[in-house]
Amino acid sequence: MKQHISHESGERALIAAIRSRAGRSGGGGLRLGIGDDCAILRPPAGHEIVVTTDLSLEQVHFRRDWHPPESVGHRCLARGLSDLAAMGSKPLGAFLSIALPPELTIREKGKSWLDRFLDGLLALADQAGVPLAGGDTAQSPSLAARGGMQSGLAAADIVLVGSVKQGRALLRSGARAGDKIYVTGNLGGAAAELLAIGRHPEKFAGAHKMQAGHPHLFPAPRILIASRLASARRIHSAIDVSDGLSTDLAHICEESGVAAEIDAEAIPIHPLALQAELDGWVASALGLALHGGEDYELLFTAAKGVQIPRRVASVEVHAIGQIVARRGRRPSIVLRQRDGKTTALESGGWEHFSAQ
Ligand SMILES: Nc1ncnc2c1ncn2[C@@H]1O[C@H](COP(=O)(O)OP(=O)(O)OP(=O)(O)O)[C@@H](O)[C@H]1O
Numbered sequence: 165m166k167q168h169i170s171h172e173s174g175e176r177a178l179i180a181a182i183r184s185r186a187g188r189s190g191g192g193g194l195r196l197g198i199g200d201d202c203a204i205l206r207p208p209a210g211h212e213i214v215v216t217t218d219l220s221l222e223q224v225h226f227r228r229d230w231h232p233p234e235s236v237g238h239r240c241l242a243r244g245l246s247d248l249a250a251m252g253s254k255p256l257g258a259f260l261s262i263a264l265p266p267e268l269t270i271r272e273k274g275k276s277w278l279d280r281f282l283d284g285l286l287a288l289a290d291q292a293g294v295p296l297a298g299g300d301t302a303q304s305p306s307l308a309a310r311g312g313m314q315s316g317l318a319a320a321d322i323v324l325v326g327s328v329k330q331g332r333a334l335l336r337s338g339a340r341a342g343d344k345i346y347v348t349g350n351l352g353g354a355a356a357e358l359l360a361i362g363r364h365p366e367k368f369a370g371a372h373k374m375q376a377g378h379p380h381l382f383p384a385p386r387i388l389i390a391s392r393l394a395s396a397r398r399i400h401s402a403i404d405v406s407d408g409l410s411t412d413l414a415h416i417c418e419e420s421g422v423a424a425e426i427d428a429e430a431i432p433i434h435p436l437a438l439q440a441e442l443d444g445w446v447a448s449a450l451g452l453a454l455h456g457g458e459d460y461e462l463l464f465t466a467a468k469g470v471q472i473p474r475r476v477a478s479v480e481v482h483a484i485g486q487i488v489a490r491r492g493r494r495p496s497i498v499l500r501q502r503d504g505k506t507t508a509l510e511s512g513g514w515e516h517f518s519a520q
């Protein structure tokens with residue numbers, strides 16, 4: 165039976181409870197998990213190690229009054245899995261560091277906030293076949309003394325270690341002029357759902373379980389699609405859409421020394437983004453798809469002649485434009501409108517430390 169956590173017994177008890185819940189699923193790449201000074205991972209022969217780390221901060225990446233704890237846990241792991249997918253790699257182990265105010269570890273009606281956060285994180289870990297192999301646990305300091313409304317903020321950092329066949333990782337730097345640009349799934353759904361949550365958080369309080377139709381609360385990292393694409397050896401470059409298409413495509417252009425043209429008509433827009441435009445919440449659904457971020461879809465390029473299936477692992481793949489040579493001071497990304505006119509597409513996605 166799965167244990168639930170009570171705060172009374174402190175850090176040791178929290179770790180013991182997390183340890184008892186941490187699965188050992190995965191491809192056998194974990195030799196030693198939670199319990200020692202370090203975990204030991206054993207990558208398959210002929211593979212390279214891939215590592216990524218992502219912070220999930222209260223008030224920046226989630227709000228306790230907007231996001232069910234299961235969603236916070238799911239999203240925390242999904243961010244890292246999506247980065248592994250973007251490299252065409254498979255997960256070996258996840259490492260979770262958490263700083264929590266004490267009240268989030270106390271059980272109310274059976275489960276604490278932390279129990280429910282772990283429910284969400286471990287359900288996705290199970291599905292992705294990645295063991296929780298370690299982490300760190302600390303108490304977040306009290307802000308009440310400084311006149312704050314709550315005792316402290318929650319933060320979680322996820323480190324994911326994965327592996328990829330030597331020399332086969334998908335890089336941002338491999339795009340070439342003449343490549344077609346593709347994106348999986350559709351865009352703008354995460355930003356649209358976040359808008360809806362902000363308006364009526366109570367309607368989303370019951371979204372406890374990983375389920376389709378919640379692109380913001382329960383995004384589906386594209387690990388399987390990416391590993392299929394990578395094994396076909398036809399992909400020149402890839403990135404995941406975390407900050408927004410306009411910003412993430414600019415990262416590919418910058419790292420590859422190329423420019424891009426994308427067709428507004430070809431961009432797959434999530435139905436929730438279209439609805440947000442119909443409801444008058446935003447001026448344009450296309451704006452959400454271009455700049456919204458957190459869709460965790462894959463953006464990749466391949467040579468023009470390469471046949472990319474329209475559907476991979478049950479997810480649609482759309483061609484949205486092409487990579488072109490960079491010319492002097494020309495803007496690096498242009499957007500071709502429905503009437504054929506082109507405009508420069510500035511990076512309008514999320515950027516920390518900018519006035520948002
Ligand atoms: N504080 C830091 N110290 C060292 N390297 C960093 C730091 N922050 C970011 N990087 C590195 O900068 C690169 C880009 O990081 P970034 O976080 O923007 O990745 P991303 O995949 O585009 O976004 P996301 O955070 O949504 O995963 C990565 O190689 C990352 O390891």
Ligand SMILES: Cc1ncc(C[n+]2csc(CCOP(=O)(O)O)c2C)c(N)n1
Pocket residue numbers: 218223224225226227358406407456457458514
């Ligand atoms: C409460 C709340 N407000 C706003 C957002 C939107 N948001 C936060 S970070 C980010 C980009 C990716 O982050 P990073 O670059 O750190 O990976 C986006 C689109 C949210 N998720 N929650």
Ligand SMILES: [Mg+2]
Pocket residue numbers: 246247250403404406
């Ligand atoms: Mg990324």
